[in-house]
Amino acid sequence: MLASDVIIIGAGPAGTATALHLLKADPALAGNILLLDKAVHPREKICAGGLIPHTLDCLKELDIPLTVPHVRVDRAFIRVPPGREVLCQDGGMCSIVRRDAFDFSLVQTARARGAEIREGEKVLELVREVSGVRVVTNKDTYHTRVVVGADGSGSRVRRQLVGDASSAVGKAIMCDVPVKETTWEGFLARRYDFNFLPVAQGLKGYLWEFPCLIRGIPHVNVGIYSLGNTRLTNADLHYLLACEVASLSPVPSPQPLTPSPKFRAFPIYGYAPGRPLATPHVVLVGDAAGAEPLMGEGISFALEYGKFAAQAILPALRAKQFDFLQYTEGLSRSRLGKKLARLHLFARLFYGSTSRLWFALAARSRRLQSTGLKWYNGVEGWHQRSGWEIVRAVLQPDMERIRG
Numbered sequence: 171m172l173a174s175d176v177i178i179i180g181a182g183p184a185g186t187a188t189a190l191h192l193l194k195a196d197p198a199l200a201g202n203i204l205l206l207d208k209a210v211h212p213r214e215k216i217c218a219g220g221l222i223p224h225t226l227d228c229l230k231e232l233d234i235p236l237t238v239p240h241v242r243v244d245r246a247f248i249r250v251p252p253g254r255e256v257l258c259q260d261g262g263m264c265s266i267v268r269r270d271a272f273d274f275s276l277v278q279t280a281r282a283r284g285a286e287i288r289e290g291e292k293v294l295e296l297v298r299e300v301s302g303v304r305v306v307t308n309k310d311t312y313h314t315r316v317v318v319g320a321d322g323s324g325s326r327v328r329r330q331l332v333g334d335a336s337s338a339v340g341k342a343i344m345c346d347v348p349v350k351e352t353t354w355e356g357f358l359a360r361r362y363d364f365n366f367l368p369v370a371q372g373l374k375g376y377l378w379e380f381p382c383l384i385r386g387i388p389h390v391n392v393g394i395y396s397l398g399n400t401r402l403t404n405a406d407l408h409y410l411l412a413c414e415v416a417s418l419s420p421v422p423s424p425q426p427l428t429p430s431p432k433f434r435a436f437p438i439y440g441y442a443p444g445r446p447l448a449t450p451h452v453v454l455v456g457d458a459a460g461a462e463p464l465m466g467e468g469i470s471f472a473l474e475y476g477k478f479a480a481q482a483i484l485p486a487l488r489a490k491q492f493d494f495l496q497y498t499e500g501l502s503r504s505r506l507g508k509k510l511a512r513l514h515l516f517a518r519l520f521y522g523s524t525s526r527l528w529f530a531l532a533a534r535s536r537r538l539q540s541t542g543l544k545w546y547n548g549v550e551g552w553h554q555r556s557g558w559e560i561v562r563a564v565l566q567p568d569m570e571r572i573r574g
């Protein structure tokens with residue numbers, strides 16, 4: 171049986187970030203951190219690849235420049251119920267990558283900095299033992315003192331060692347269409363689009379159009395995100411997406427086109443406050459722990475989870491104390507946990523029975539849009555401010571007007 175101090179299962183953004191933060195804090199760990207991934211990078215990942223500005227800050231903290239091809243957007247066109255349209259041009263917006271190239275670059279960096287990465291190695295079973303965890307793969311058996319579950323939304327680590335909440339599983343479906351086959355102007359306008367109109371039909375999510383480059387060719391990535399607890403069926407989601415794609419066609423049609431482009435779906439496991447994220451010898455990060463439920467954005471969170479986990483693992487290794495009793499509570503008190511909890515609340519408001527009210531408020535106030543976007547995107551330090559500071563910033567000019 172092979173042994174390693176830390177075994178990270180999954181070499182996506184959460185797993186590689188955990189390894190990189192561990193190695194940054196303690197370079198002596200090189201050779202003692204093992205990442206296992208069932209895929210071989212560069213691997214396909216079903217994802218729109220939007221990196222909010224805060225993601226780039228997380229990368230900078232790890233001295234990783236964004237070198238892979240990407241498309242920058244600096245405006246967002248948003249449709250909200252019952253039929254309002256909003257154009258936002260501040261808040262920092264987004265850089266859009268393809269995940270095969272992006273994740274591969276993270277894997278190469280982690281390897282270059284001392285992490286051992288075994289690819290094409292699928293974890294089949296995890297067995298808790300007195301002094302750690304036995305990890306059984308299709309190739310070998312390992313013993314480790316710390317398992318990091320970075321194995322994505324369907325996490326085996328979560329299911330076998332921590333506990334699962336199947337109600338938290340939503341999904342996203344997407345396809346890529348060459349821009350030249352559409353009338354979509356977003357690519358040239360450096361814009362991405364969000365369509366929340368189907369919330370009125372029961373969707374707990376939205377449709378999107380993101381510009382992207384596939385082998386250098388401009389494409390539009392079209393997709394639909396849906397929380398798990400919706401009354402819409404899988405067929406409904408496919409229908410809504412097909413209609414969205416058809417609306418971009420040179421001959422716009424309210425009905426799906428035939429043949430429609432290839433749709434690819436993937437589950438998204440949403441974060442919910444209070445759910446356990448660790449047990450002795452085991453911590454969860456990234457989608458395995460939970461993506462933010464409002465928009466399903468998970469890459470910046472994956473990088474942040476990685477940092478948080480590293481900060482919990484380092485003292486555990488030094489003290490040889492692996493209960494991780496404070497991990498879940500500590501995360502919920504951290505800036506990362508607070509942001510996730512707020513987005514969990516916003517998802518309930520915007521996709522719940524009073525959604526119309528919240529969309530009307532958001533569509534009406536430019537200041538709310540601008541402040542909300544800056545907070546979400548993590549620009550100008552807005553994500554570090556307290557809820558009161560944000561509310562004050564949104565309301566203050568009105569209060570001053572009333573007082574004056």
Ligand SMILES: Cc1cc2nc3c(=O)[nH]c(=O)nc-3n(C[C@H](O)[C@H](O)[C@H](O)COP(=O)(O)OP(=O)(O)OC[C@H]3O[C@@H](n4cnc5c(N)ncnc54)[C@H](O)[C@@H]3O)c2cc1C
Pocket residue numbers: 179180181182183184185206207208209215216217218219220221222291292293294320321322323326341342343344393435436437438455456457458461466467468469470472
């Ligand atoms: C359609 C869609 C669009 C999205 N768009 C965006 C977006 O624009 N911006 C954004 O920020 N987020 C987006 N997300 C969410 C984002 O993709 C995830 O939050 C992000 O990938 C989470 O990273 P991770 O490292 O936790 O998990 P993953 O990226 O899923 O990585 C998990 C890794 O674990 C490996 N693995 C899984 N099981 C095993 C096993 N048993 N043994 C070994 N290895 C295993 C996998 O091969 C994989 O490499 C989108 C998601 C979907 C589905």
